[in-house]
Amino acid sequence: MSIFSRKSVYAQNLILELDPLAETLAKKGKRVIKLNRGDPPRFFPTPKYIIDAYVKALRGGRTYYSKAQGVAELVDAVAGRYRRMYGMDLGGQDTIITAGVSESLLFINNALINRGDRAVLFSPYYPQYIPRLMIEGGRPLFGKLSMTDDWELDVEHLSRRLRKMNGKKQVKYMMFTNPHNPTGKVFERKALQELVDLANEHGILLISDEIYDEIVYNEKKFTSIGQVARGIPHIILNGSSKNFDSTGFRIGFMIVPGSDKVSESLRKKFSQYALVRLSLNTPAEYAVAEAINNRKEHARAIRHMVGEIAKRVNFTVDMLRENPYITVTRPSGAFYVLPRLDMKRLDFKGSRDFVVSALTEKGVQMTGGYSLGAQDHFRIAALPPIDVLEEALTKINDLCIKHARK
Numbered sequence: 001m002s003i004f005s006r007k008s009v010y011a012q013n014l015i016l017e018l019d020p021l022a023e024t025l026a027k028k029g030k031r032v033i034k035l036n037r038g039d040p041p042r043f044f045p046t047p048k049y050i051i052d053a054y055v056k057a058l059r060g061g062r063t064y065y066s067k068a069q070g071v072a073e074l075v076d077a078v079a080g081r082y083r084r085m086y087g088m089d090l091g092g093q094d095t096i097i098t099a100g101v102s103e104s105l106l107f108i109n110n111a112l113i114n115r116g117d118r119a120v121l122f123s124p125y126y127p128q129y130i131p132r133l134m135i136e137g138g139r140p141l142f143g144k145l146s147m148t149d150d151w152e153l154d155v156e157h158l159s160r161r162l163r164k165m166n167g168k169k170q171v172k173y174m175m176f177t178n179p180h181n182p183t184g185k186v187f188e189r190k191a192l193q194e195l196v197d198l199a200n201e202h203g204i205l206l207i208s209d210e211i212y213d214e215i216v217y218n219e220k221k222f223t224s225i226g227q228v229a230r231g232i233p234h235i236i237l238n239g240s241s242k243n244f245d246s247t248g249f250r251i252g253f254m255i256v257p258g259s260d261k262v263s264e265s266l267r268k269k270f271s272q273y274a275l276v277r278l279s280l281n282t283p284a285e286y287a288v289a290e291a292i293n294n295r296k297e298h299a300r301a302i303r304h305m306v307g308e309i310a311k312r313v314n315f316t317v318d319m320l321r322e323n324p325y326i327t328v329t330r331p332s333g334a335f336y337v338l339p340r341l342d343m344k345r346l347d348f349k350g351s352r353d354f355v356v357s358a359l360t361e362k363g364v365q366m367t368g369g370y371s372l373g374a375q376d377h378f379r380i381a382a383l384p385p386i387d388v389l390e391e392a393l394t395k396i397n398d399l400c401i402k403h404a405r406k
């Protein structure tokens with residue numbers, strides 16, 4: 001008999017699945033280029049003004065337990081950010097600070113999911129949504145994004161699926177990611193409105209993961225769900241990891257803006273969970289408050305980072321478009337590229353076989369579409385400098401030529 005509960009088998013992270021193999025290869029002296037992980041500070045050092053604020057908090061003795069739901073300085077900073085950027089009027093209770101979106105997902109699934117419940121996710125998806133849901137005994141109900149010249153939300157398909165479900169299972173929430181990981185798509189207001197209408201029609205709580213909301217380029221403009229879903233219960237997830245280039249701080253923002261009964265009880269529940277885990281990383285909270293409030297420094301930092309990301313993503317797309325075995329859309333948000341392989345013309349058994357071959361034969365580590373709900377695709381986190389991307393993309397090209405069906 002195993003000492004583990006049955007639930008524990010679902011707790012895996014497929015983005016990191018090939019890390020042990022990559023480590024073994026690196027130990028043997030092979031050069032490994034890592035394009036699998038969206039970890040900006042590895043390529044863009046966290047801005048100095050944020051580090052200074054962290055150090056100041058440490059030196060000032062802010063090493064104690066903080067208020068469990070988040071220190072007032074950070075909660076106010078987050079409210080100010082949403083007021084300025086999206087015209088939302090948040091009160092002090094509307095924001096709970098979490099240990100990253102990752103912990104927000106834990107709170108959400110724990111609060112909402114009973115065994116057998118469903119939650120709408122969209123494929124391709126950010127894979128970490130699934131284990132949190134399944135640990136609680138829930139299962140995904142997949143909507144889809146379809147790839148033509150760009151990725152589009154297929155609202156009709158989801159609407160049919162929901163009608164077919166016809167209340168047989170409880171669909172507890174609909175999780176949407178915008179800007180989208182892994183496609184890099186930034187969704188227009190019209191698509192968001194359709195989604196809000198559908199969620200409202202079926203009485204499903206809408207959750208929008210907007211962790212990349214300032215990483216938008218190629219002339220796209222971002223709309224927050226908070227601007228569209230006014231008066232309808234929804235949750236917005238965000239945090240310091242990407243926009244404030246500080247993944248290791250582990251600071252997330254969970255915003256529940258509504259004044260309805262559902263939002264009210266969600267806030268209470270999340271607040272209790274926060275109390276159970278006692279505290280956050282206190283100095284990091286002060287550092288992120290300064291990261292948000294020092295608007296001049298932030299504007300400078302984000303402009304630089306997003307400008308560089310746009311160059312790197314566009315370079316990646318341009319180079320991949322020279323590869324005859326690959327089709328790829330051009331992202332306008334986040335920093336991922338999700339190309340599709342022409343499997344009919346290649347001898348790989350699937351996207352896992354492709355990424356394992358890329359790692360073992362060429363030393364390039366990427367994420368296979370099999371872990372993202374995107375068969376025949378692979379994901380590149382286009383964060384390294386152009387010369388490294390060029391080296392990796394040349395190797396991918398060589399790999400495709402070597403594996404072309406004769």
Ligand SMILES: Cc1ncc(COP(=O)(O)O)c(C=O)c1O
Nearest residue numbers: 038100101102126181239241252
């Ligand atoms: C869409 C999305 N949500 C959440 C996260 C994780 O966020 P955090 O670092 O705040 O836990 C990521 C990380 O890559 C992500 O891509």
